[in-house]
Amino acid sequence: MELKEQLEALTLKLxxxxxxxxxxxxxxxxxxxxxxxxxxxxxxxxxxxxQLKELQDHADKLDVKLQEKSQKEMVKGDxxxxxxxENFDSIKAVRKGQAVQVKAVGDxxxxxxxxxxxxxxxxxxxxxxxxxxLNVSDLAGSVSxxxxxxxxxxxxxxxxxxxxxxxxxxxxxIDYDYTMVDVNTDFIAGYARYSKKMANNLPFLESSLPNELxxxxxxxxxxxFNTVLAAAATASTTIVGNxxxxxxxxxxxxxxxxxxxxGVVISPADYxxxxxxxxxxxxxxxxxxxxxxxxGLLRISGIPIYKATWVAANKYFVGDWSRVKKVVTExxxxxxxxxxxxxxxxxxxxARIEAQVALAVEQPSxxxxxxxxxxx
Numbered sequence: 001m002e003l004k005e006q007l008e009a010l011t012l013k014l015x016x017x018x019x020x021x022x023x024x025x026x027x028x029x030x031x032x033x034x035x036x037x038x039x040x041x042x043x044x045x046x047x048x049x050x051q052l053k054e055l056q057d058h059a060d061k062l063d064v065k066l067q068e069k070s071q072k073e074m075v076k077g078d079x080x081x082x083x084x085x086e087n088f089d090s091i092k093a094v095r096k097g098q099a100v101q102v103k104a105v106g107d108x109x110x111x112x113x114x115x116x117x118x119x120x121x122x123x124x125x126x127x128x129x130x131x132x133x134l135n136v137s138d139l140a141g142s143v144s145x146x147x148x149x150x151x152x153x154x155x156x157x158x159x160x161x162x163x164x165x166x167x168x169x170x171x172x173x174i175d176y177d178y179t180m181v182d183v184n185t186d187f188i189a190g191y192a193r194y195s196k197k198m199a200n201n202l203p204f205l206e207s208s209l210p211n212e213l214x215x216x217x218x219x220x221x222x223x224x225f226n227t228v229l230a231a232a233a234t235a236s237t238t239i240v241g242n243x244x245x246x247x248x249x250x251x252x253x254x255x256x257x258x259x260x261x262x263g264v265v266i267s268p269a270d271y272x273x274x275x276x277x278x279x280x281x282x283x284x285x286x287x288x289x290x291x292x293x294x295x296g297l298l299r300i301s302g303i304p305i306y307k308a309t310w311v312a313a314n315k316y317f318v319g320d321w322s323r324v325k326k327v328v329t330e331x332x333x334x335x336x337x338x339x340x341x342x343x344x345x346x347x348x349x350x351a352r353i354e355a356q357v358a359l360a361v362e363q364p365s366x367x368x369x370x371x372x373x374x375x376x
Contacts, residue, residue: 126204126207128208129215131214131215131218131219132219132222133309134310135221136222136310136324136326136359137221139265139306140225140321140324140325140326141322141325142325143325143327144328145328147329149182150182151182152181152183153181154178154181154363155178157174157176159174159175160174160175181360181362183358183359185327185328186358187354188221188224189352189353189354190217190352192213192350193343193349194348194349195346195347196338196349197347209351213351214353217332217353223310225326229324232361233368234367234368235370236318242277243270244277244288246372247264250316250370251303253368254318257365259323259365261303261320262320262321263306263318263319263321264300264306265305265306265317266306266311267307267309267311267312268307270313270316270372274305316371319367321367323361323366323367325359325362326357327358328355330355332353332355334351336350336351336352337350337352
């Protein structure tokens with residue numbers, strides 16, 4: 001009989017018995033079934049230990065998996081955090097609805113891997129266009145006046161002449177005509193306007209802009225004066241010979257009417273063309289005996305030949321330049337203003353360059369203007 005059944009039978013048997021009888025019966029039952037009870041307790045304990053070990057093994061395996069998962073999550077979390085930090089601006093742009101460029105991993109180049117400009121070394125010596133090497137004012141004389149009109153007196157011979165007196169006869173009579181010639185000065189001017197921010201941010205502007213304005217003023221002045229010279233000078237009548245020969249013929253013609261020629265002006269192209277003029281066909285290159293190269297200039301019997309870009313190709317001037325005057329009412333000035341026009345409210349600066357000048361050709365016959373290509 002199983003222990004459980006024995007206990008049930010004992011319980012029925014002891015119903016109505018005294019306490020002592022019950023106690024005695026139980027003790028007798030324990031003595032009789034002690035080995036059976038111990039064996040069952042042992043079995044239960046062993047079974048519990050086996051189940052406990054299985055539970056512990058399972059728990060250990062779960063713990064390892066949890067640790068591995070935790071480490072992976074930590075690594076993943078660090079990667080996500082790093083990616084967020086590196087792409088924070090792009091994430092912000094996406095949230096604002098802006099387009100973001102996504103590129104795959106690859107080689108780094110300036111074009112792909114650099115945002116913004118790479119470092120630079122600046123040279124604040126501004127590379128500027130060259131000015132004209134020779135100005136009309138370098139050749140002409142100069143006169144300053146207080147008003148706007150320069151008046152000079154020009155005299156020409158009228159009638160009569162001076163001659164030998166025959167004894168007892170009247171001396172010959174002569175008269176002269178005087179003409180008051182007016183030359184009015186006017187402004188040659190220009191201006192540039194720029195912002196104060198530009199001036200503050202570009203340190204080279206302070207020195208560069210005045211140089212640019214002065215160069216362009218002189219180009220404009222030379223062009224204006226060249227027009228005056230060409231209109232006032234006597235037209236050359238020389239129509240034969242090469243370039244050197246034509247210049248020599250014109251020098252001779254001016255000296256023939258008592259003008260002292262002190263300069264010839266031609267274009268750079270013609271100047272260097274003279275340098276490669278053949279002595280004669282097949283005889284090689286070389287300058288005529290009266291032409292020398294001295295002091296950096298070609299000279300015809302000592303008279304300098306200047307090259308100037310304000311003279312057109314194939315054109316030339318020959319003459320006495322002391323008979324040409326630059327008339328100045330107000331000399332060249334460069335002024336800056338922050339209050340001109342709307343400059344004050346717009347934070348702008350105006351740079352103005354100007355001079356009130358004119359060119360007076362006092363003796364037109366002393367200057368010849370010619371063309372190397374003119375033929376009979």
